[in-house]
Amino acid sequence: MKTTAEYSADIETAIRSLDLPDGKLSSLYAPVAYGLSAGGKRIRPVLVLMGADAFGNNCTEALLPAVGIETFHNFTLLHDDVMDKSDMRRGRPTVHKKYDENTAILSGDTMLTLATKYVADVEDGKLRKVIDTFNEMALRVYEGQRLDMDFESSDNISIPEYLEMIEGKTGALLGASAKIGAIIGNASDKDAALMYEYGVMTGLAFQIQDDWLDTFGDATTFGKPIGGDILNAKKTYLYVAALAEGGQTAEALRTAFNIPAGEMRIKTVTRLYEKLGMKEKCSKAVGHYSAQALKALNSTTLGEEEKEAFRKLAEKLIGRKK
Amino acid sequence: MKTTAEYSADIETAIRSLDLPDGKLSSLYAPVAYGLSAGGKRIRPVLVLMGADAFGNNCTEALLPAVGIETFHNFTLLHDDVMDKSDMRRGRPTVHKKYDENTAILSGDTMLTLATKYVADVEDGKLRKVIDTFNEMALRVYEGQRLDMDFESSDNISIPEYLEMIEGKTGALLGASAKIGAIIGNASDKDAALMYEYGVMTGLAFQIQDDWLDTFGDATTFGKPIGGDILNAKKTYLYVAALAEGGQTAEALRTAFNIPAGEMRIKTVTRLYEKLGMKEKCSKAVGHYSAQALKALNSTTLGEEEKEAFRKLAEKLIGRKK
Numbered sequence: 001m002k003t004t005a006e007y008s009a010d011i012e013t014a015i016r017s018l019d020l021p022d023g024k025l026s027s028l029y030a031p032v033a034y035g036l037s038a039g040g041k042r043i044r045p046v047l048v049l050m051g052a053d054a055f056g057n058n059c060t061e062a063l064l065p066a067v068g069i070e071t072f073h074n075f076t077l078l079h080d081d082v083m084d085k086s087d088m089r090r091g092r093p094t095v096h097k098k099y100d101e102n103t104a105i106l107s108g109d110t111m112l113t114l115a116t117k118y119v120a121d122v123e124d125g126k127l128r129k130v131i132d133t134f135n136e137m138a139l140r141v142y143e144g145q146r147l148d149m150d151f152e153s154s155d156n157i158s159i160p161e162y163l164e165m166i167e168g169k170t171g172a173l174l175g176a177s178a179k180i181g182a183i184i185g186n187a188s189d190k191d192a193a194l195m196y197e198y199g200v201m202t203g204l205a206f207q208i209q210d211d212w213l214d215t216f217g218d219a220t221t222f223g224k225p226i227g228g229d230i231l232n233a234k235k236t237y238l239y240v241a242a243l244a245e246g247g248q249t250a251e252a253l254r255t256a257f258n259i260p261a262g263e264m265r266i267k268t269v270t271r272l273y274e275k276l277g278m279k280e281k282c283s284k285a286v287g288h289y290s291a292q293a294l295k296a297l298n299s300t301t302l303g304e305e306e307k308e309a310f311r312k313l314a315e316k317l318i319g320r321k322k
Numbered sequence: 323m324k325t326t327a328e329y330s331a332d333i334e335t336a337i338r339s340l341d342l343p344d345g346k347l348s349s350l351y352a353p354v355a356y357g358l359s360a361g362g363k364r365i366r367p368v369l370v371l372m373g374a375d376a377f378g379n380n381c382t383e384a385l386l387p388a389v390g391i392e393t394f395h396n397f398t399l400l401h402d403d404v405m406d407k408s409d410m411r412r413g414r415p416t417v418h419k420k421y422d423e424n425t426a427i428l429s430g431d432t433m434l435t436l437a438t439k440y441v442a443d444v445e446d447g448k449l450r451k452v453i454d455t456f457n458e459m460a461l462r463v464y465e466g467q468r469l470d471m472d473f474e475s476s477d478n479i480s481i482p483e484y485l486e487m488i489e490g491k492t493g494a495l496l497g498a499s500a501k502i503g504a505i506i507g508n509a510s511d512k513d514a515a516l517m518y519e520y521g522v523m524t525g526l527a528f529q530i531q532d533d534w535l536d537t538f539g540d541a542t543t544f545g546k547p548i549g550g551d552i553l554n555a556k557k558t559y560l561y562v563a564a565l566a567e568g569g570q571t572a573e574a575l576r577t578a579f580n581i582p583a584g585e586m587r588i589k590t591v592t593r594l595y596e597k598l599g600m601k602e603k604c605s606k607a608v609g610h611y612s613a614q615a616l617k618a619l620n621s622t623t624l625g626e627e628e629k630e631a632f633r634k635l636a637e638k639l640i641g642r643k644k
Binding site: 021024025027028082102105106108109110112113114116117120124127131135136138139142145146147149 | 343346347349350401404405424427428430431432434435436438439442446449450453454457458460461464465467468469471472483
């Protein structure tokens, strides 16, 4: 197997080699290329390549499907940015800012179909499984995004509801990436299902860790100002776990969130989380889902070298910027 | 073969039987059901059923893929309405009016994936052809929509450019509907390609006829006020064909379109079109593409009864409200 940096470089090359129409159709496809060129760690397509290589030593067949997964991911970012009215992403104007909102909607739709087309570029015998996995994943992602939107206007979200939301919004795509890679590598159905589990659980651990970092992390390594979730009254794991304590605790938390958005609210809520032991509870949840991911991985028929590669990837993803 | 009314009724039943998730996910799926329940002639899914029946006597297998085609069509309407800021469709509030814009974007995305999923519900041996036809069609539709948007700010569009736009926006989906039906009916590749041609050419004739009706039709049967395209300075076949005359004619047309939007502009432009013989030229184009559609149809290996059914459908679609 190659290193993740090598797989990631393969993805960058494949993205740059995409032969998107230009000329008078560049008003449709240039925003697609712009969305795809934003870079990032390319974790999801790397998972596809790793899965195909680990099970079948054929990451070449997996290259375009991997680009499809990244195209899907960038499509969701593009439409999410429209819905959230976010102006910047990764230090650049978002598509609807650089172009306009209608362009972001239509070029986003184009990315979803291109993603489906690229993902379908597998041997005929694997097409059914790959397409079904992809479509089901996409529905889970929309459902997760919808729940996240609905949570904004709700102040009574349970831990299971929160987990369902992030399983859709973050877990499903990582799970489907690992699974589609495994399918392309001719893995057994059982191994493919275990790789899905590995990806989903890694996704849950990653998202909960992200919540932790937003409150307790180090701004210089986290890359964003600390306390953003508290300022935006986001329903994070810390928040829903604290709410689940019920009674006076929940009341105190709701009161603290009524403090005008600013340093005082961040300090008060952070102190409350600490007092309630949420810092540890959150870390424990990260550990739990990381362990679940490794358990699934260890149950596959993969060799030790391949398992170690997936372990390292999960570690890199979850343990980042702690 | 059944009548188009019977096929259409089958589609309505299948749409009502879709088992979309409810409960807390109804905020995602209720707008999907709302979009799908708008009714209409269901021409596109009827074409799928007819194709499957005509070639293979198996419209049962084609039922969910046909619903997929209708779901795709309604997805495009939903996002188009957001982009055009249209508040009403078929006498009801549009999805972004009844719910909100973010809901229309996200539930629209969901419809596109559901459409792909439904269309993929065919025998494994047909999946590659069906999925490829569907994805290529979807890209043509976005390209057509994009050209249409770009035409708004251009006053120098050639007839070929206009035809390319409506081939994407209107023709491709009718073509893919007929072709996917044929594939499900186990038609030969040649017959499937001819059915695509039949659908596309029918679509061109339909769209040009629609342009004609908007200026020269009868408001009571057309269902919309006459002259809407002129008021909105839409780039119709009449407009681009008149422009193509060049010189003073083009100048006169551009001047007429500068008259403030109102009855005077409608009357002046309509008189200009008549004087230039555009009424006849447009009718002739409709006749030309109708003939192309029938030529493709007649070249298939279908029996006379089946050919007659498709002839009648094209006639019904193009000859409507004349």
